[in-house]
Amino acid sequence: MMNIKKCILPVCLMILSIGITACKKNNGFNTVISGDTTKPLPVSNIKVDNFNGGANITYDLPNSPNLLYVLAKYKINDNTSRETKSSYYTDTVVVDGFAKEKAYEVTLYAVTRANVMSDPVTITVNPKTPVYSAVRPTLVLSADFSGVNVTGLNPLKKEIGIIMLSFNKNTGAMEIEDQYFTKSDKIDYSIRGFKSEERRFGVYVTDKWGNISDTLQKSLTPLFEEAMDKSKFNALNLNNDTPTDFGWAVPYLWDNKLDGNGWHTKFGEPLPFTCSFGIGKTYKLSRFVLYQRIGSGYTYNYGNPKEFSLWGTNSSSPQDIKLPVRAPEGTVIGNWVNLGNFVFPDPPSGNRPGATTSADEDFVKKGVSFKVPFQAPSVKYLRIAVATTWGNVAAAHLMEITPFGVAQ
Known part of the structure; x- marks a missing residue:
């Protein structure tokens, strides 16, 4: 299993770069544009609407003319912390990327134009089964001409990554052969270029937050083609x-x-x-x-x-x-x-x-x-x-x- 985990480095690096880009888009929130350092009141009347892998959190904004945004801090798994910001023009912040269907704590702050934060308000969200995790049980690996084929279902049409692996005799490990990203509701994808001899193949599902499913493995003999x-x-x-x-x-x-x-x-x-x-x-x-x-x-x-x-x-x-x-x-x-x-x-x-x-x-x-x-x-x-x-x-x-x- 350790060898498979090592294979995900290219995916994680890609996801990290996406995260860095996303953070840059929020830089405008951090600009101090006011000398009023009055501490704002926290948000109130909080409601949670859970969805697959995340939740919509609605609230009433405090009556503060200096308010700039609402900040949500949370962990999507044991190791990864995220922050999501929502401007004072809206009453909703979206938290997503959670790794499992379970309870997670989210801490909310109201933040002023002087970058002064309110007292924290901690709530609990209960996201439904994350999309990557819901897709994984539907995957089927089968022999294809000159390779293998994977089929599956993605009914919510959310972007996922289908990561294909095969056993490498030289390294003695399962290694990534291909990475396929899709929003399609039906997955039907093949990798080719293999001899018609038995080989161990694998596939797992990932998402843009770096969550990874378990790996489906199967020994298959690619069909001959010419x-x-x-x-x-x-x-x-x-x-x-x-x-x-x-x-x-x-x-x-x-x-x-x-x-x-x-x-x-x-x-x-x-x-x-x-x-x-x-x-x-x-x-x-x-x-x-x-x-x-x-x-x-x-x-x-x-x-x-x-x-x-x-x-x-x-x-x-x-x-x-x-x-x-x-x-x-x-x-x-x-x-x-x-x-x-x-x-x-x-x-x-x-x-x-x-x-x-x-x-x-x-x-x-x-x-x-x-x-x-x-x-x-x-x-x-x-x-x-x-x-x-x-x-x-x-x-x-x-x-x-x-x-x-x-x-x-």
């Missing part, structure tokens, strides 16, 4: 697929080149923008990596796909049918089945399309991986169907696709 042999791919050229233009054609999607030409549809064609191709033989797909068109303002812009679906068939005679713009996963139309619906992740910078940063460029240059649902059937032909693009233009374009899976 990158498909692109030399065996071939364009299908269905009449219902979107015509291409500008010398960009479907076969450029698997030429292993991220510059030059890719796939580009003709402008003004109806949705969805589609292309179809064979992958040489039947595969059970595990995932695929897409590469956007980048540079010259194209990153997260123009015809780069935003919402799209992947369809497949294992028939030796794929039907030439028009696909719908959207359909539920598993929908069968002719002999084509919807293998999954996907949304390209937002730019890491959070900037709007056309204003992306070098970090956004670096993110898409590496390719973005999309997991194919495990229940999807094996196929030997694929169709990409683009529903929306980042630039909301009447065409779509991509540079490369790299599918992974297991040959059947």
Whole structure:
């Protein structure tokens, strides 16, 4: 267990830096802007509304024209003390980050513009189960292609960290492999890059205050997967697929080149923008990596796909049918089945399309991986169907696709 605890240092350092930044935001409260050193009366008529991991504390402010803020001092665990301030414009202070569902003491002070504190008023809060602690029992570890997958539930949609570990033979310890932070209500995350041999994996949950759950550990054997042999791919050229233009054609999607030409549809064609191709033989797909068109303002812009679906068939005679713009996963139309619906992740910078940063460029240059649902059937032909693009233009374009899976 000691080795696992040592692994949390990067997380704790990150949390410490966040705490320091948060403290700086409150520096204005500490400025002495009055020579009136009269001691204020304490807050009164205090009420507590507990929630998961914290509490809202309401009160009546003292009748003091010199009042600046209310200060709450408390411990969130045995070692960590926190302070929260609320200006005199409000009657509520929020205390949060508590490690457990139990009683905690909170001490309140009224503070003047001369930084004079009132007598303390100590109350008890009883926070409900902290979110990180509530999420932990829902986690399930299972083998995935080239790694492991963790699923779980976060119904309150609060930010948590999912910390993935694996046993390192060289150090003889469980060490951090990845850190994933999310507010999503459903957790479905995989780490990859492992051989198909038994290994000890682990996962725990943390939050922005540095609280840490116990660690779920399990010995698992990652499923085998391989990158498909692109030399065996071939364009299908269905009449219902979107015509291409500008010398960009479907076969450029698997030429292993991220510059030059890719796939580009003709402008003004109806949705969805589609292309179809064979992958040489039947595969059970595990995932695929897409590469956007980048540079010259194209990153997260123009015809780069935003919402799209992947369809497949294992028939030796794929039907030439028009696909719908959207359909539920598993929908069968002719002999084509919807293998999954996907949304390209937002730019890491959070900037709007056309204003992306070098970090956004670096993110898409590496390719973005999309997991194919495990229940999807094996196929030997694929169709990409683009529903929306980042630039909301009447065409779509991509540079490369790299599918992974297991040959059947």
